[in-house]
Structures are given as structure tokens and as C-alpha cells.
Amino acid sequence: MKRRANGLGTAYKLTGNRARPWVARFPAGRDEFGRRKWITLGYYATKSEAEKALAVNLVQPVSEKHRITFKSLHDEWSEIHYKRVSRQAKYVYTGCYKLLEPLHSRVFCDLRTADFQRIIDGLSKSRSYKETVKVFMGLLYKYAMENDICHKNYAQFIKIEKAERKEIEIFTDAEIKKLFDNDTLLGADMTLMLIYSGFRIQEFLNLTVFSVDLENGVITGGLKTDSGKGRIVPIHPKTMKYWKRYVDDASDRLFAVDGKPLTQGRFRDKIYYPLLERLHIPKKTPHKCRDTFATLLARKGADTLAIQQLMGHTNYAFTANVYTAKDKDYLAQNLNRI
Numbered sequence: 001m002k003r004r005a006n007g008l009g010t011a012y013k014l015t016g017n018r019a020r021p022w023v024a025r026f027p028a029g030r031d032e033f034g035r036r037k038w039i040t041l042g043y044y045a046t047k048s049e050a051e052k053a054l055a056v057n058l059v060q061p062v063s064e065k066h067r068i069t070f071k072s073l074h075d076e077w078s079e080i081h082y083k084r085v086s087r088q089a090k091y092v093y094t095g096c097y098k099l100l101e102p103l104h105s106r107v108f109c110d111l112r113t114a115d116f117q118r119i120i121d122g123l124s125k126s127r128s129y130k131e132t133v134k135v136f137m138g139l140l141y142k143y144a145m146e147n148d149i150c151h152k153n154y155a156q157f158i159k160i161e162k163a164e165r166k167e168i169e170i171f172t173d174a175e176i177k178k179l180f181d182n183d184t185l186l187g188a189d190m191t192l193m194l195i196y197s198g199f200r201i202q203e204f205l206n207l208t209v210f211s212v213d214l215e216n217g218v219i220t221g222g223l224k225t226d227s228g229k230g231r232i233v234p235i236h237p238k239t240m241k242y243w244k245r246y247v248d249d250a251s252d253r254l255f256a257v258d259g260k261p262l263t264q265g266r267f268r269d270k271i272y273y274p275l276l277e278r279l280h281i282p283k284k285t286p287h288k289c290r291d292t293f294a295t296l297l298a299r300k301g302a303d304t305l306a307i308q309q310l311m312g313h314t315n316y317a318f319t320a321n322v323y324t325a326k327d328k329d330y331l332a333q334n335l336n337r338i
Contacts, residue, residue, distance in 0.1 A: 009041070009057065011050035018043075024050035026057060028064060040067055042110055056151070063148040070111065071104040077143045096136035099123060108140075109150045113157040120158055127160055134158045170292040171195060175281050180238075182279060187271035189242040190255070194289035195296075196236040196338070198311050201286040205262055207254045212247050217332070219243070231312045234332035293338075300337035310335065 009026030020043040028039045041057055044050040068076075074097055082090050100119060103111060116137060120130050137155035144150045171179075176195065179188050194204055203221050211221045217235045235243050246254045255262040264286075272286055290311075297307045 009054040011047055011054060013047070014043075020045050022047050022050040024053045024057075026054060039064055042107075065147065065149050066109055067107050068109075068149060069104070070100070070106050070108045073108045073140060073144060073149065074104075077140055081139065081143070092132060093136050093139075096133045099125075099133060100137075108144060111154060113154045116155055116158050120160065127162075130160050134160065169284055169288055170295050171281075171284065171288065175279075176292075178279050178281065183242075185275060185278065187267075187275040188279075189239075189245075190267075191272065191275065191289060193239050193242050194286065195292050196239045196335075197233050198290050198293035199233070200290060201264055201267070205253075205255055205264065205267065208252050209247050209250050209254060212243055212254070214240075214244055214247060231309065233310055234335050236335055236338070296338040297335070302335075302337050306335075 009024060011022055011024050014021045014023060022044040024041040024044060025038045026041065028037045031037050041050075041053045044053065078093070078097075082093075085093075100116075102119060103115060106115070116134075120133060123130060123133070125133075134155060137158070138153060141150070141153035141155055145153065176192070179192050179195075183189050183192065190204075194201070197204070197219065199207075199219075199221065207219065207221050212219050212235075214235075217240070219233045219235060221231070221233070250256065253261045255267075257266065268286060273283065275281075276283055294307060294311055297310065
């Protein structure tokens with residue numbers, strides 16, 4: 001073992017055939033018996049790498065927890081972090097941790113981007129979920145760096161493949177006809193109202209009798225963005241009878257069950273999906289009604305500005321500064337193209 005100046009640490013080579021045989025360690029005081037204590041910085045392929053690590057440690061010294069395992073680091077982090085996040089976030093991060101099980105026993109500071117990349121590439125998960133795993137790793141690294149356990153976030157270099165652009169799935173003309181032909185079935189009228197209004201599902205379920213102006217044939221509602229809130233959507237003639245029926249039967253919320261507002265979960269699981277199954281329509285999320293609305297408008301040549309306004313898209317906020325076409329006749333002319 002080559003001696004170095006006191007306090008600078010030492011680099012020495014292990015015996016045997018190893019990928020990273022060089023060890024870098026530095027002194028950390030003495031134990032209760034007066035013996036010198038050492039902290040191992042890590043294992044390196046070459047002597048120069050080990051000596052460089054020692055030099056960096058002089059400027060940015062690591063803590064005695066430098067050799068903590070992935071599992072132990074996660075346990076420390078989760079005990080603190082999980083007190084500040086929602087139950088859903090805790091559930092998601094726990095799932096990410098389980099997927100990284102092959103790394104649990106490894107020393108955290110010995111891990112490199114390639115270790116994470118191999119696991120990410122082997123996951124049969126969506127691109128967004130893989131991004132979530134990357135975010136989860138970033139949180140662990142943030143905690144590790146805040147506590148001088150390491151000084152570099154190798155998770156930031158993880159590469160996630162680009163998502164394939166998929167054709168938007170919508171209701172076909174034949175499926176829409178099937179809904180009209182069976183509009184007495186539970187949920188068929190609501191599905192058609194969604195398709196011909198473009199409301200997001202929660203916007204739709206939040207509507208009240210005061211949102212619908214049958215005399216002028218318009219609905220006022222919307223959420224999410226400044227341009228989406230309080231937007232005006234004309235009632236399509238094909239769905240007018242459905243809107244009238246719900247207004248006549250409601251006292252406040254248009255869509256209620258046993259006097260209680262209909263929730264997204266109940267609508268999907270008890271009404272919408274059973275309806276599609278009964279009519280042998282391939283399963284689509286309720287949001288596909290909104291996609292169908294936008295597609296039909298574009299297909300029938302509606303003005304881009306009208307589509308933006310009817311959909312309540314954020315980019316309408318800019319065009320509204322130039323154009324002021326928010327009258328119902330203009331929107332109705334475009335809506336009635338479908």
C-alpha cells in the first residue's frame with residue numbers, strides 16, 4: 001500500500017481478477033480503542049481514478065454513510081419523505097422501488113447510469129411510468145447529495161425511449177349511429193352528449209341546471225385552464241332532447257344518483273363501460289368522446305379558432321386577444337357541421 005500524506009487517504013489495489021480492483025479510502029478519526037477508522041470512497045478500474053476520487057473528497061468530503069446500500073438509503077429517505085406526500089404518491093414510489101429490487105443490496109454510491117438503464121430498458125411499462133422511475137431515482141439522489149453521501153446524480157443520464165405516435169382512437173360513425181339507435185339504454189344519451197359537446201368528463205359531471213340555457217341553446221361550463229373555464233358550447237341539435245330531459249329532471253346537478261352527484265368512477269364503471277360492452281363497442285376511455293368531438297370538427301372543416309374555443313384549449317387565450325368571436329351563432333355554425 002503506497003503511503004500518502006497524513007489525512008489525504010490512500011489508494012491501493014486488491015488481489016484477484018476484478019473489474020474495479022483499486023480502492024480509495026480516507027481516515028475518519030479513531031474508534032473507542034484508539035484505532036484509526038477509515039471510510040471507503042469506492043472501487044475503481046485504475047489507480048488514477050482512485051486518486052482522483054480522493055482529491056475530489058478533499059474539496060467535497062463525503063459523510064460516514066458513504067457506503068450505505070440502496071435499500072438503507074431508501075429506508076431513510078422514505079421515512080422522511082412519505083410524511084409530506086399523498087397516499088397516491090407513496091403508492092407510486094413504492095412501486096418504483098420494487099422494480100429496482102436488483103439494486104437494493106448494492107452500495108448506492110457504486111451505482112452508475114448503466115445499472116439503472118439496464119432495469120429501465122427491461123421494464124414492460126409505459127414511457128410515462130419509466131419517466132416516473134427516473135424522477136423517483138432523482139429524489140433519492142437529491143437526498144443523498146443533501147447529506148454528503150454522494151456528489152453526482154447518475155439517474156439524470158437515464159435515457160427513456162421516445163413514445164411512438166399513436167393514431168387517436170375515436171368513436172367511428174358506425175359506433176355513433178349505434179349509440180343513437182340505442183339511446184334508451186343507460187348512459188347512451190350521456191355518451192352522445194359528451195361526443196357532441198367536447199366537455200372533459202369532470203366538466204360534464206359538474207354541470208348544473210343553471211349551466212344549460214335551453215332557450216338560447218347553449219351550455220356554459222368548463223375547468224382546468226383560463227380559456228376552458230366558463231366557455232360557451234352550443235347544444236348540438238342531435239342532442240337537444242337529451243339535455244332538455246336532464247334539465248327537466250334535475251334540481252341542481254344534471255347528473256345525480258339517489259340525490260348525490262354522479263362521480264367519475266361510478267360513471268365509468270357502472271354506466272359507461274357496461275354500455276360499450278353491451279353494444280359491442282371496443283373499450284374506450286370517456287376522454288375519447290372529447291377526442292371524437294375534436295376530430296369530427298376538424299374533419300368537417302370547422303374553423304381552427306372555433307375548435308380551440310369549443311375545446312377550451314389553452315392556446316385560445318392568445319387568439320382571443322386578437323379575435324372576439326365568442327358569439328353563439330359563430331360557434332353553432334361550426335358545431336353543426338358535424
